[in-house]
Structure formats: structure tokens, C-alpha cells
Amino acid sequence: MLTREEDRFVRVADLDGSAIGFVDAVLARPHEEAERQLLRELALPRVLVNALAVQRGHWRSGAGAGLMTAVEQWARARGAHLITLDTYATSPVSVPFYERRMGYHRQSIVFAKRLR
Template structure:
């Protein structure tokens, strides 16, 4: 079963960007530089990433090593959303490695460049991770999102996730405390 979703056309927003086909695929070694640029750009564009603007200290070589690890470790996946030649989003998912947690897949990151927000990329990437998780035999997806990130929470809820808990003062963003919402989705057969 393939976990790649080819030729997804996101809904346009009047800018003409909706006409470009989107490919959700496993990140490759030759994506390292572009992926690092994408990660840093997203960190700079939104307060809802764990890294603050300019804080991500990875090098291209570090990113390449992450991609090698993702390719070698069963249960670790790094996917990118590519629009034309541009990397527009990424997601990182990890399945539990122990007998008691193997049924869980944690979505550690889901990020989209601002110019591609509300075009269907986040939804497509989340659906891709779910398909991958089902292929791994997972029974549960879980993630955390910053409580103030209404757009992300709305997306996750529309995809069947429910709020399962709240971690108070989990983040300090621009001098203000922000809670984290713990969300989960049970994968029915």
C-alpha cells in the first residue's frame, strides 16, 4: 500500500496557487537543504511552532542525518508536501517502539508555509500520516497543539481528533504563557 498522495489540487484562494498539483511524499536525502529552509521559514512565520524565530540551529548535514535516520528506522516518517518545485509543508510522525506503545503514532510536527495556509495541504498531510499509520498497524494517532492555534485545532477536530487533555503553561511565547492541547484519534478498523 502506497502512502503517497499524488496530484492533490488544493482549494485556491484567488491567488492562482490552487492550480498547482501537490505531491505528498516521503522526504529524500536531496531534500535536506530545501527542508531546512522550509523549517526555518515556518519557524519565522508563525508563533505556533516549538522553535522560535531564528532558534533552529540544524545544519544541512544535520537535516540530512535526520532524513537518513527516518529512512532507516521503522516507525519514523518524515513527509513533505511539494507544490511544483517548492517544498510547502512537512510532517514528522513516530510510532511507539515498545510493545505497549507500538499501536500509537505521535505526530510530532505538521507545518505549512503561510502562503499555502487554508489550501488543503495540512489536511492532505494529515490524511497521508493516517494512511501510513494504518499501514503500520496503528490503532491511535496523537499530537499536541498550542491552545491558541484555533486553525490547527479546527483542522484536527474536522479530521476526527478530540481534545484529551491540556498541559497548562506548556509554552512561553513572546513573554506570554500558552497551554498545549493533547489531542487523539482512535483508528477504527
């Protein structure tokens, strides 16, 4: 699936001309066959955050929160009803950031099993 340029959001946080973080997100338009899907969210415009990264030396500086706030503003302006993202369930950094700082909640669990 190709993403139209206007449906992509990429921003870089910089400090004194040096990149210290970035965010990459895309707008997902309602699924063509949403009425046949089990997930109601597929009938709504929503934003998927593909990546958020901040250099370790700049954690808790506000850079990540600023990037996520920018994504949320962009998503609202495009009529999105939901933002989703993935992170590791055991991350001592990203889980508290998304839950406590940004107000996100856990919605699903993805299971994985290594075969080799």
C-alpha cells in the same frame, strides 16, 4: 530512545518543486511495562505526530490535510490504534483544522508555568 528508520514518517508537500509543508511522525511501540502504566494507550502501537507545518500562504489549500491523511494511512498499515499530537489550545488555525477538518478530539490538557 532511538527511533528505528522504519518507525519514522517524514513527508514534504511540494508545489511546482517548492516545499510548502512537511510532517514528521513516529511509531511508538507498546511500552515495555504497559501493565504498570496508568494510560491504556501505552499498551498499544500508536503514532506521535511531532510536527506538521504548512507555509501560511498555503493554509486551507489541502496540503496539511493531505500530509495528515498520509500519516493516518501509514499508521494504519503499521497496526497503530491511535495518533496523538500537540498544538496550542488557543490556536485559531490548528484547533479547528484538527477538530473540524481532520476529526481529531481533545484528549488531555497540558499545563505550563513560566518560572522566569
